[in-house]
Structure formats: C-alpha cells, structure tokens
Amino acid sequence: AGTGEPGATVTITSPAGATIGTAVVAADGRYTATISPAQINGERLGATQADAAGNVSGSTDALAPDRVAPAAPTATINGDGTIVSGTGEPGATVTITGPAGAAIGSAAVAADGNYAVTLTPAQANGEALSVTQRDPAGNASPGVGVTAPDITAPAVPTAIISGDGATVSGTGEAGATITVRNAAGTAIGNATVAADGSYTATLTPAQANGEALTVGQADAAGNLSPNLPLTAPDITAPPAPPAALDPTGTIVSGTGEAGATVTVRAADGTSLGTAIVTAQGTYSIALATPQVDSEALRVTQADAAGNVSPATPLTAPDLTAPAAPTASVAADGLTLTGTGEAGATITVRNPLGVAIGTATVAGDGSYTVTLATAQTDGETLSVRQADA
Numbered sequence: 387a388g389t390g391e392p393g394a395t396v397t398i399t400s401p402a403g404a405t406i407g408t409a410v411v412a413a414d415g416r417y418t419a420t421i422s423p424a425q426i427n428g429e430r431l432g433a434t435q436a437d438a439a440g441n442v443s444g445s446t447d448a449l450a451p452d453r454v455a456p457a458a459p460t461a462t463i464n465g466d467g468t469i470v471s472g473t474g475e476p477g478a479t480v481t482i483t484g485p486a487g488a489a490i491g492s493a494a495v496a497a498d499g500n501y502a503v504t505l506t507p508a509q510a511n512g513e514a515l516s517v518t519q520r521d522p523a524g525n526a527s528p529g530v531g532v533t534a535p536d537i538t539a540p541a542v543p544t545a546i547i548s549g550d551g552a553t554v555s556g557t558g559e560a561g562a563t564i565t566v567r568n569a570a571g572t573a574i575g576n577a578t579v580a581a582d583g584s585y586t587a588t589l590t591p592a593q594a595n596g597e598a599l600t601v602g603q604a605d606a607a608g609n610l611s612p613n614l615p616l617t618a619p620d621i622t623a624p625p626a627p628p629a630a631l632d633p634t635g636t637i638v639s640g641t642g643e644a645g646a647t648v649t650v651r652a653a654d655g656t657s658l659g660t661a662i663v664t665a666q667g668t669y670s671i672a673l674a675t676p677q678v679d680s681e682a683l684r685v686t687q688a689d690a691a692g693n694v695s696p697a698t699p700l701t702a703p704d705l706t707a708p709a710a711p712t713a714s715v716a717a718d719g720l721t722l723t724g725t726g727e728a729g730a731t732i733t734v735r736n737p738l739g740v741a742i743g744t745a746t747v748a749g750d751g752s753y754t755v756t757l758a759t760a761q762t763d764g765e766t767l768s769v770r771q772a773d774a
Contacts (some may be wrong), residue, residue: 387418388446390694394435394599398447401429411435424451428610436443450592452523458500458530467510467534470517471502471567476710478527485513512536512607536607541616543585545601551594551618554601555586558611562603569598579603596620596691620691626698629685635678635702638685642730646687650700653682677702680774704773706770711753713769719762722769724757737766747771 388397392409398407398419409419418531425431432445438464470482481492482503489501509515516529543558546567554566558579561571566575566587577587593599600613625640628648638650642663650658650671659671677683684697711726713734722734726747734743743755760766 389415389436390483391437394437394443396433396435398448399434400425400434401431402652403432408430416433426452427454428521431514450774451701452521452525455525455745456501456519456521456527458528459495459517461520461532463505463509464537466537467508469502470502470515470532472518473499474501474527475499475521480517480519481517482532483518483529484762485515486510490515492651506672509534510536511538536605536609538601539545539609540611541607543579543601543603544610545614545616547589547593547599547618549621551589551592551621553586553588553618554599555584556601557583558585558603559583559605562602562605562611564603567600567602567613568593574599580745590698594620595645596689608612611666620689620693624689624692624695626696627663627685627687629698629700631677631700631702632681633703635676635705635741636673637670637685638673638700639668640649640685640698641667642669642687643667643689644690644694648685648687650683651686652677653684658683672711678705680704708771708773711747711769711771713767715761717766719760720757720759722767724753724769725751726753726771726774727751730773732769732771735768735770737759739768742767 392411392413394411396417398410400406404421413666414681429450431448434445436445456475456478461470463470466484473478476495476499478495480501481489482661484490487761491505493503495501502672513534515532518527518529521530540559540562544556545554546555558721559580560579560583562670563581564577564585564587565573568574573644574590575586575587580584597618599616601616602613603611620708624643627640629638629640631638642648644663644665644667646663648669649660659673660670661669681702683700685700686695686697688694708727711724713722713724715722717732728747728749728751730747732745733741736742742758745753745755747753
C-alpha cells in the first residue's frame with residue numbers, strides 16, 4: 387500500500403524482478419496491491435508506477451516483514467570441546483546451550499554464512515548441547531543437537547566388599563564399566579553401573595583373606611578413573627604352622643604367616659609361650675617351662691584378624707628319669723608287684739646283678755613280675771624302671 391499518481395498503475399516486483407502484484411492508484415492518490423506469493427522473509431521489493439501515457443517512474447524499495455524462522459544451523463564441536471562451528475543465515479546470532487539449558491556461548495553468522503562460537507566452560511564430558519540461530523527479526527530456528535567429546539576421566543567410584551568377600555558394590559558413573567583387580571593386577575570381577583549409579587560386581591574367586599584389591603571405572607569413551615584401594619575381609623584361618631622342639635625342650639621354632647601370633651600350649655591348654663611370625667615367615671619361642679618328659683604339645687597361629695589355625699601336634703623329648711617304682715615280693719618269692727610309670731619296663735635283679743624278671747607297667751600304673759627263681763632266703767633285690 388502507498389500513494390501515487392491518480393490513475394497510474396503501480397507494479398510490485400520481487401528481488402528477482404518478477405511481478406508479484408499490481409494496483410491502480412485511486413483518485414485520492416492511494417493504492418493497495420495484493421502480493422502473490424506473500425513476502426514474509428524480509429525480501430527487498432521494488433515498486434514502480436506507469437501513467438496512462440505509459441511513462442514509468444523510478445523504482446522505490448520496500449522491505450517485506452520477516453516472520454520466517456531460519457533453518458537449523460549446521461554445527462560441529464572440536465576435539466577439546468572449546469569451539470562449535472558451522473553455517474547459518476548471515477547476520478543471525480547462533481547460541482549454544484548446555485544440558486541445563488543455560489547459554490554457554492554465542493556468535494554472529496558472518497556474511498559468508500560461517501560462524502565459530504567459543505564455549506565457556508569447555509564441554510569435554512560427552513554433554514548433550516543444543517545449537518540454534520535467531521535472525522535479526524528475532525525469529526528462532528529449530529535446535530540442532532551436538533554431543534561434546536568425552537575426554538574427561540570419571541571420578542573414583544565408591545566401593546565396599548561384602549563380609550564373605552564374594553561381591554563388591556558401590557556407586558559410579560551411569561553406563562561405566564567397573565573392574566575389580568587383585569594385587570597382581572588381574573581382573574577378578576566387573577559390572578556395568580546402572581542408570582541410578584549403583585553397581586554390584588561378583589568376585590571370582592571370592593576374596594576372604596585380607597587381600598589388597600583396587601576398584602576402577604571406565605566410561606563409554608574409554609576414559610579411566612583413578613583406582614580406589616580396597617581390602618578384602620580376613621575370614622580365612624592360616625594353615626597349621628610347621629613346628630619343631632629343640633633337643634633341650636626349651637625352644638619351639640618354625641615358620642608361619644607373617645604377622646601371625648604363634649602359641650604353644652600344654653595338653654591341658656595352658657599357654658607355654660608365644661611369638662610373632664617375622665616378615666620373613668619365621669618364629670622362635672622360648673618355653674616358660676622346659677618340656678623334657680614326652681609332653682604332648684599343640685602349636686597354633688592366629689592371624690591379625692583373629693583367625694586361628696588348626697593345631698600342629700608336637701611331642702617333647704624325654705630327658706626325665708622316672709621315679710623309683712614301688713615293689714613288694716610275694717610270700718612264695720615267685721612274683722614281685724608294685725607301681726611305676728605307665729609304659730616303663732621294670733627289671734628285677736638279684737644280688738649279683740643278674741636280671742631275674744621283667745614286666746611292662748600297665749596303663750593304670752601297676753605291674754607284676756614273675757621271677758625266674760623263687761627268692762625266699764632274704765635276698766636283697768633291686769627293682770628299677772626304664773621309661774620309653
């Protein structure tokens with residue numbers, strides 16, 4: 387719409403010069419031309435008028451309204467997550483928004499249609515970004531998605547080990563792979579972190595002897611977290627310790643689990659001595675009371691967690707002479723009876739020192755010796771016992 391010379395014909399042309407509308411100027415000098423197709427994207431149009439004699443005026447420019455949103459821009463992000471670049475509508479403003487919807491960078495599209503936006507902060511952990519452009523009239527394009535590179539290692543996962551040493555559970559980065567390794571670096575369990583951030587890894591084999599473990603996670607891009615150290619429960623008893631008693635019956639020595647406490651006990655359970663196994667795996671215990679009469683001893687070791695090993699049996703040397711036996715001769719002089727040390731051998735000798743009878747002391751401490759010749763004339767006999 388506009389004004390012109392009454393009776394003149396106004397012609398509207400597109401940026402390409404094509405006629406897209408005409409009108410005759412009314413007697414009051416006004417006209418209205420219908421444009422087909424409608425021009426709503428900021429097009430620069432031309433308007434001329436020709437009078438009844440065919441004389442044509444110069445062209446007057448008119449800008450169409452801009453109500454058309456630009457197309458979505460193209461967009462790529464560089465390897466370190468600092469710059470998004472691409473193409474758009476010249477003059478439009480490109481804006482990058484982060485996962486939370488906050489703008490993290492913007493730039494104007496150059497006349498050649500290119501743009502580059504510096505991101506603050508850099509996006510380097512696989513973030514989902516959105517890129518839009520808005521033309522000078524304020525029309526916003528649809529958003530185009532861009533995924534940031536993932537070059538950021540995940541944080542250290544949390545981890546606890548079950549009381550039986552069979553599983554490790556904790557929290558990590560959703561989708562990351564948890565790996566549990568033993569002290570040698572061998573993987574003994576893994577799991578994928580669930581969407582809620584939790585995981586449970588089954589260990590093969592179970593770790594139940596105080597083993598030193600590590601737990602780490604690797605995200606989908608292969609970035610590795612630092613390792614978390616973890617100590618397995620110690621619910622495993624050490625083996626029975628090798629043990630030997632020296633010939634004097636005063637020192638028990640042998641090998642065991644480093645740091646374990648070795649205890650020597652008498653048959654009634656009384657502790658006779660203890661020692662800590664050295665880092666080299668050896669121990670030596672001086673007994674509180676020398677054991678020199680074939681005593682039955684037991685040697686055990688208890689690790690730092692209190693697990694006690696089976697007992698190693700140990701027999702003390704027999705360096706102790708038995709006491710003198712009791713003895714009495716039967717009235718007929720053919721037998722001699724009495725008491726002695728169970729298992730000892732009783733020997734009866736005549737005044738010349740000749741053995742005239744022997745017997746073994748029974749378990750109840752009694753014995754009976756049948757004499758080779760009856761002793762009925764007041765002979766003085768000797769009775770001695772020799773232990774095993």
